[in-house]
Amino acid sequence: MNGPAFFLGTHQPGWLGKAGVPLFVSDRRLRPYKTLPRAAAPWACDSGGFTELQKYGRWTVSPIEYVARLHRYRDETGHLRWAAPQDWMCEPIVINGGTVGGQHFAGTHLSVTEHQRRTVANYAQLRDLAPDLPIIPVVQGWNTDDYLRCVDLYWSMIRLDLTTMPLVGLGSVCRRQGTHHAGHILRALHLRGLHRLHGFGFKTLGLAEHGHLLASADSLAWSVDARRSPPLPGHHTQHRNCANCLTYALQWRTNVLAAAAPRTKPALDDLEAAA
Known part of the structure; x- marks a missing residue:
């Protein structure tokens, strides 16, 4: 199968034990669990940063709290491929409010x-607190030049050359992934030597247009689609819609990967073989 490694977003942590495909699960969803499921496939942990900044305009979770939970997820759930840092998104609505x-x-x-500075500083703090955890750096910005400056900031602040990292997250692009602007940002980062990028919140259009420039991506868009659609045939007696339905999510994932495959390079099989 062709395409970047794809992590199916879910707000159902119980799926870790049964979905059998790479998942992207938020710390906000996992933290209430007293007993965690054992993962059946590789997965990645979202820090929940978008919701934090949306609701509070700041981080209410300390780095110490976050790494303590990540250690638990890694040890009790297993198969944790990587975790996002507590970064600061740069969309105008996040900054200005509304x-x-x-x-x-x-x-x-x-x-x-300032969002970029705090993003880099947080990554440095998390790395110092837990050098054993697979936390990835994330580049943030809004315009292309912002992202390039963020790359430089990692070097000037903490002497980290992002071109040497196995994976670097690309933030603040999920609302414009299908645009030429998103492609311009990705190509500019590639020219700077960042060839292993993870696209947060990339779905069908974004993967079809830019998947060949990504090492991996994630999306929870299936749930929104399901909420706006009637349930799958035979599911009307189980739920009003399929917004929390594993069958729907897996079918959506198959369709996304099929749509993206002609434009992208092989990667997904390698990830799933490592499960």
Whole structure:
């Protein structure tokens, strides 16, 4: 199968034990669990940063708390491929606050530069607290030049050359992944030597357009699609819609990978073979 390694987003941590495909699960969903499921396939942990900044305009979870939970997830769940840092997204709505799509954003009221500085500083702190954890750095920005400056910031602040990292996250692009702007950002980062990029929140259009520039991607968009659609045939007696339905999610994943395959390079089979 062709395509970047794809992590299916889910707000159902119980799927870790039964989905059998790479999943992307948020710390916000995992943290209430007293007993964690054993993962049946590789998975990655989202820090929940978008929701944190949307609701509070700041991080309410300390780095010490976060790494303590990551250690637990790694040890008790197993197969943790990597975890996102507590980065700071740079979308204007996150910074300025307001309401979009029915979601209220508190606003951080900081600059893009300050969000980038805090993103790099947090990665350094997490790395110092838990050098044994597979936490990846993330480049943040809004314009192409912002992302390139963020690459430089990792070097100037903590002497980290991102071109040497096995994976680097690309933040603040999920709302414009199908645009030429997103492709321009990805190509600019490739020219700077960043060839192992993870695209947060990339779905069908984004993967079809830019998947060949990504090592991996994740998406929870299937749940939104399911909420707006009637349930699958035979599912109407089980639930009103399939927004929490594993069968729907797996079918959506298959369709996304099929749509993206002609434009991308082999990668997914390698990930699943490592399960």
